[in-house]
Amino acid sequence: MARRYDSSTTTFSPEGRLHQVEYAIEAINNAGTCVGILAKDGIVMASEKRVTSGLLAPAKTSEKTYKLSQHSACNVAGLTADANILIDQARLRAGRYEYQYCEPIPIEQLVEHVCNYKQAYTQYGGLRPFGVAFLFAGYDEHYGFQLYQSDPSGNYSGWKATVIGANNQAGKSLLKNEYGSQEEDTEEGKDGGEEMKTGDADKKLILPDVQEALRLAVKVLNKTMDATATSPDKMELFSMTLDTNGNCKHTILSSDETKEVMDSVDAETAAAGDM
Amino acid sequence: SAMGVAGPNSDLVNFSEYISKNFALYQLSNDGIQLSTAAQANFCRNELAAALRKGPYQVNILLGGYDKKTSSGSLYWMDYLAALTKLKYGAQGYASNFCLSIMDRDYKEGLTQDEAVQIVEKCIQELKVRFLLNQSNFLIKVIDKDGVRVVKFGADPADN
Numbered sequence: 001m002a003r004r005y006d007s008s009t010t011t012f013s014p015e016g017r018l019h020q021v022e023y024a025i026e027a028i029n030n031a032g033t034c035v036g037i038l039a040k041d042g043i044v045m046a047s048e049k050r051v052t053s054g055l056l057a058p059a060k061t062s063e064k065t066y067k068l069s070q071h072s073a074c075n076v077a078g079l080t081a082d083a084n085i086l087i088d089q090a091r092l093r094a095g096r097y098e099y100q101y102c103e104p105i106p107i108e109q110l111v112e113h114v115c116n117y118k119q120a121y122t123q124y125g126g127l128r129p130f131g132v133a134f135l136f137a138g139y140d141e142h143y144g145f146q147l148y149q150s151d152p153s154g155n156y157s158g159w160k161a162t163v164i165g166a167n168n169q170a171g172k173s174l175l176k177n178e179y180g181s182q183e184e185d186t187e188e189g190k191d192g193g194e195e196m197k198t199g200d201a202d203k204k205l206i207l208p209d210v211q212e213a214l215r216l217a218v219k220v221l222n223k224t225m226d227a228t229a230t231s232p233d234k235m236e237l238f239s240m241t242l243d244t245n246g247n248c249k250h251t252i253l254s255s256d257e258t259k260e261v262m263d264s265v266d267a268e269t270a271a272a273g274d275m
Numbered sequence: 276s277a278m279g280v281a282g283p284n285s286d287l288v289n290f291s292e293y294i295s296k297n298f299a300l301y302q303l304s305n306d307g308i309q310l311s312t313a314a315q316a317n318f319c320r321n322e323l324a325a326a327l328r329k330g331p332y333q334v335n336i337l338l339g340g341y342d343k344k345t346s347s348g349s350l351y352w353m354d355y356l357a358a359l360t361k362l363k364y365g366a367q368g369y370a371s372n373f374c375l376s377i378m379d380r381d382y383k384e385g386l387t388q389d390e391a392v393q394i395v396e397k398c399i400q401e402l403k404v405r406f407l408l409n410q411s412n413f414l415i416k417v418i419d420k421d422g423v424r425v426v427k428f429g430a431d432p433a434d435n
Contacts, residue, residue: 101310102317109305141344142308 009122009129021122024129024152027078033165033224034064034075035217036135037179038147040207042241043137045075046217048165048225049234062252065238069094071104071248072138073240077165078152079131086130090114107138111148111156119154129153133164137240139248145240160205161216167224174223178216180205210239214253218265232258276312276340277416277423278319281367282333282355290332294319312340316351316359324357331355335367339418348418366398373405374398388417392426 009020032048047064063080067073068090076083093113097105114134121129129152136148136156149164150156161179163171208216214237222230237253253261280291297318301310310318316338326332336353352358352365364378365371381394392415399413415427 100318100321101314103311103314106305106308 008126010124010126018122018153021129021153024131025133027131028133028151028164029166029168031077031079031133031165032064033163033167033171033221034077034133034135035161035163035171035175035220035224036075036137036147036149036159037161037175037213037217038145038159038207039210039213042210042213042239043139043145043147044210044213044217044240045073045135045137045238046214046221047075047077047236047238048221049236062236064236065252067250068110068136068138069098069104071140072107072110072136073238073250074137075135075238077133077135082130083132083134086114086117086132086134089117104140106140106142107136107146107148108143108158110138111136111150115150115154115156117154118150118152122153135162135164137238139240139242160207163220163224165224171220171224174220175216178219180207210241214239214261215265215268218261219269222265230262232256232262235262237261276315276338277418279337279339279367281335286332286334290322290334294322311342311344312338312349312351313361315340316353316361319351320353320357320359323353323355327357337365337367341418341420343420346420364394369406369408370398370402373401377401388419392417396427 007020009018011018013019032050034045034047036043036045045065049064051063063076065073065075066083066087068087072090072094074087074090076087090110090113094105094110097103097109114136118130118132121127131152133149133151136150137146139145147159147162148156149159149162151164161175163175217237218235221235225234232255235258237258239251239253241249241251243249278291278294280287298310298315302308319336319338323332323334333355335355336351338351338353339348341348350362350365352360352362352367354367364375364382366374366378377398378394381397386394395415402410413427414425417424417426
């Protein structure tokens with residue numbers, strides 16, 4: 001029955017749904033996983049690289065991580081070709097804002113602009129939606145480091161930690177349990193006060209630092225990817241921090257650095273296993 | 276922040292209302308975030324520059340504002356050709372011929388608000404003595420952490 005209302009983005013189904021948009025969101029669940037984690041001194045984004053081959057020419061650009069401006073970057077899950085269009089839009093918007101105000105664009109405005117662009121393809125023109133979900137990471141002076149997720153419908157929300165792409169539910173449940181808990185003992189609860197438990201004023205979420213966040217991201221990817229297949233070339237780790245001048249530093253970890261993080265995660269899980 | 280604008284009334288009103296409403300729109304659209312004084316000044320200049328080669332706004336501007344983030348005030352000078360500069364003190368119009376010399380002499384770093392107002396009053400006095408036109412009515416405004424307020428009225432209260 002839904003068949004009749006599937007094909008056009010500009011038609012609601014009798015149940016009040018936009019099937020094309022939902023199908024677009026489904027398409028992303030087959031794409032390489034991306035996990036984003038907000039740390040107290042920066043942001044970490046890790047992604048699973050699907051396209052690996054010995055024959056691939058070493059590219060300067062990644063298929064996953066893109067710099068949008070001096071103080072913002074994004075991770076892509078979904079159709080790379082679609083993503084390129086949106087990334088161009090985002091870069092233009094960030095550049096135009098800076099042209100007008102001589103200041104970096106506040107991150108939420110950038111995200112909203114891209115999302116409004118995506119939304120147009122769910123309402124006008126009879127064109128299909130973009131099959132892309134993004135994780136936006138950025139810094140501005142109003143709200144500091146921020147992490148946003150957006151999907152083909154043009155919806156977006158801010159997160160402390162989230163996962164998109166294949167097996168994102170498994171990743172999210174791992175984050176639910178482990179984000180915010182620290183290794184050192186703190187006065188308050190050992191469980192890290194993780195969930196947004198209502199009315200629990202004592203349990204403040206303790207943000208990890210960038211190194212911990214990197215390890216947590218690797219843990220998440222280990223869970224969402226085939227455990228046997230994880231290797232430094234299949235993972236891309238990205239971090240954004242502030243340097244001493246207050247400018248954003250974008251770093252994609254090298255193969256060796258990635259291996260280091262992966263090794264320390266393996267050591268941690270092994271040690272935990274022993275106890 | 277506040278803007279002092281000089282020019283023919285048509286452009287003056289049109290431009291300043293356009294700019295101030297744009298700032299209000301920005302706040303509404305962006306969850307109450309306010310543009311910094313520098314961003315406001317650059318936006319203003321950008322508008323002047325865009326119109327310059329089409330139908331210029333014949334306005335000269337002094338834009339002053341206080342930023343909570345840096346806990347400091349700043350002053351920007353803009354002219355109808357879309358030049359922009361940040362200044363410690365400034366003047367537009369014929370006043371500049373008289374007032375800049377006074378400010379050159381009396382300005383120093385770390386002035387208090389009262390000292391600054393005194394310098395402005397000195398400038399006004401100078402104009403009363405030396406300027407060709409007899410302008411008795413001046414309005415002094417101060418912009419600080421508590422916003423914009425009027426400090427002094429001109430010679431004839433009925434005009435204010």
